[in-house]
Structure formats: structure tokens, C-alpha cells
Amino acid sequence: MTPLDAILDGLEEALALERELGVRVVEMNEPLPRPSASAKAPRTVAEARPVPEARPRPEPVRRSDAAAKQERKDFIFLHDRPLSPTGAEMVSKIVHAMGKTETEAPVVLEPPLPPAKVYIVLGGLALRKFFPEVKGGAPGKWIRSKAGHDVLVTNSPEYILRFKEVTPAVRKIKEDMWRSLKTVMQRIRQ
Numbered sequence: 001m002t003p004l005d006a007i008l009d010g011l012e013e014a015l016a017l018e019r020e021l022g023v024r025v026v027e028m029n030e031p032l033p034r035p036s037a038s039a040k041a042p043r044t045v046a047e048a049r050p051v052p053e054a055r056p057r058p059e060p061v062r063r064s065d066a067a068a069k070q071e072r073k074d075f076i077f078l079h080d081r082p083l084s085p086t087g088a089e090m091v092s093k094i095v096h097a098m099g100k101t102e103t104e105a106p107v108v109l110e111p112p113l114p115p116a117k118v119y120i121v122l123g124g125l126a127l128r129k130f131f132p133e134v135k136g137g138a139p140g141k142w143i144r145s146k147a148g149h150d151v152l153v154t155n156s157p158e159y160i161l162r163f164k165e166v167t168p169a170v171r172k173i174k175e176d177m178w179r180s181l182k183t184v185m186q187r188i189r190q
Helices: 003-021 064-069 085-097 124-130 157-161 168-189
Strands: 073-078 116-122 142-144 150-154
Touching: 073 124, 073 168, 085 157, 116 124, 116 168, 124 150, 150 168, 157 168
Parallel strands: 073 116, 116 150
Antiparallel strands: 142 150
């Protein structure tokens, strides 16, 4: 990893945290100047500096009665626990890259399964939680559950985010994950 890559990765992490918290962190060598009595307040809203709003994170579907009321989705992500803010942002980017919104492709944390054409299991723990009868589902592989559901097993975003340095092996894991996720769109068109 080049020094530039390390700097860019650090900036991405800092910006992601700032977006999540809705604040901007600034380090200064000197104290902030105090406003003078002659300093004027902005006369209009347009003159005031706009404050960026934090984008609300979509809430994962948890309740069993929500599954009964939902229409059949194209695909749903299944995870064993709530995602970290960075993990949720990663899934959000994946969902948007696949041409959907978070409401069209939610992350479900608790059984029962909402109706969907395809289920994307994020990690081995989620596979055991939602499909305990399935043995040996490797990342990138399609399986069929006993109930006849099409299930894609892939890595959890939390697993990928554990690796701070992007090595060739980590890059391959990310590429394999994305390659397998692209097969979802082919599967739902069938």
C-alpha cells in the first residue's frame, strides 16, 4: 500500500464518521477568534452557512409481523446482528449499485423470512441463524434451502471491514463478493 493509499483510506474513514455523526471535526493550532462587536450576523438565510444534515440510516426489519405485511421483494439481505455504521454504509452502497433502495432491499436481522425471490446471507453466522439445516455454504455459492428458497452466501461486511490494510488478498475477497452479488440480478430476472 502506498502512502497515498493510506492517506486516502484514512480520509474515507474520517468522512464516513463525519457523515454518520453529522459533524465536522477540525483541528486547530490556535484558539478560535472571538466575534467582535462590529461583526454582523447574516441578514438572510442564504448568507448563513448551511449545515449539512446527517443522512438517516435505514432501520433493519426486526418484527415478525412486518414480514406478513410486506410484498415480495426481489432480494433481501440477512445478517445475524445489527451492522456497524460503516458496515451499514457498505451495504447501502451495494444496494444502490444493484439499482435498489434500502426499502426495496432491506437488511433483516431476525426470522421469520419476509417474502423475497432471493436471499443474500451476509456471513456464516447469519446462515446458521436463518437456515440451520444448510451445511457448508461457502461465500459466493448459491444454495437452495429445504423450503425451496434461493440463497446466496457471501461475506459479512463486518468481516471485510476488519482488515485495515487493503492487501491483494483483501482486494480478492471484495472482488469475489461483488462478482457473486452481480449474479443476484441475473437470478431475479429468471
